[in-house]
Amino acid sequence: MVGRQKHVGIDVFLGLFPASWRAALIQCGLWIEVAVSLLLLVSTVDLWIDTQGQTTPIGFPQWMVLTPVIIGSLAMFGFAMFNALAQSGRVFW
Numbered sequence: 001m002v003g004r005q006k007h008v009g010i011d012v013f014l015g016l017f018p019a020s021w022r023a024a025l026i027q028c029g030l031w032i033e034v035a036v037s038l039l040l041l042v043s044t045v046d047l048w049i050d051t052q053g054q055t056t057p058i059g060f061p062q063w064m065v066l067t068p069v070i071i072g073s074l075a076m077f078g079f080a081m082f083n084a085l086a087q088s089g090r091v092f093w
């Protein structure tokens with residue numbers, strides 16, 4: 001749901017706070033999402049490099065298992081960064 005900026009659990013959580021806090025909480029959450037997706041991307045690329053030439057227990061090359069995680073975390077990072085930078089106004093940073 002990163003691409004659509006919708007998440008039911010977060011919407012329910014935001015409803016617990018005053019309306020004046022919500023923009024800052026959303027912005028904070030977006031930057032946390034940027035950081036987490038970047039860390040996932042970096043650690044998976046590092047693992048991908050470390051496991052070159054290895055296979056899984058059933059014989060698949062390890063890169064086949066890790067490449068979708070790299071692609072997904074890169075997409076998540078892109079959407080998160082776009083959403084975080086799209087915010088404007090006093091609450092941006």
